[in-house]
Amino acid sequence: MADEDLALHNLGDDVEQGAGEDEMDKEVLAMQARIQEMEQEAQKLREMQAQVEKDMGGSTNGDESKEDVDSRSIYIGNVDYSSTPEEIQGHFQSCGTINRVTILCDKWTGHPKGYAYVEFADPAIVNNALVLNDSLFKGRIIKVIAKRTNVPGMRGGRGGRGGFRGGYRGFRGHAGYRGRPFRGRRGHFAPY
Numbered sequence: 001m002a003d004e005d006l007a008l009h010n011l012g013d014d015v016e017q018g019a020g021e022d023e024m025d026k027e028v029l030a031m032q033a034r035i036q037e038m039e040q041e042a043q044k045l046r047e048m049q050a051q052v053e054k055d056m057g058g059s060t061n062g063d064e065s066k067e068d069v070d071s072r073s074i075y076i077g078n079v080d081y082s083s084t085p086e087e088i089q090g091h092f093q094s095c096g097t098i099n100r101v102t103i104l105c106d107k108w109t110g111h112p113k114g115y116a117y118v119e120f121a122d123p124a125i126v127n128n129a130l131v132l133n134d135s136l137f138k139g140r141i142i143k144v145i146a147k148r149t150n151v152p153g154m155r156g157g158r159g160g161r162g163g164f165r166g167g168y169r170g171f172r173g174h175a176g177y178r179g180r181p182f183r184g185r186r187g188h189f190a191p192y
Helices: 002-059 063-071 085-092 125-130
Strands: 073-077 098-105 112-120 143-146
Touching (some): 063 073, 073 125, 085 098, 085 112, 112 125, 125 143
Antiparallel strands (some): 073 112, 073 143, 098 112
């Protein structure tokens, strides 16, 4: 009789496990359906992103247009901090047609950095604008030069983050003159 109870008990476990497996199968199917929905959404997002990039790519021609824009732009230094783009445009309006005036600001404080860029419609106008170098604008003498094009990887100066700057380093750490040995405090005044 004990064998029959044990067999019935084991049979009951199988029935409970079967019901649990049905629930697990339903959950797995639900998860697979959800994953498929997410993949479809991701595909739609990729298509939308590609469309936006294509639209944006059509308006800018990359490095070539950047060099073209830089060739018809000027840098203006020592600009008064209270200057507006309209005032700068008014100062350079006599040179020719202006496409854009950019006053650079500090990204943390939002205050102007004290210099600006002016983009003209034609590169020949840049020479007219260079005549206004050392002219007076809002009580300050401004510096006007042709805008240069940044070349990636070409930095001026020493560059880098420190390191060996040349010169003779000798054989530090090897047997050689190491100064006089420490003999304790000498009892004289040492303010620091």
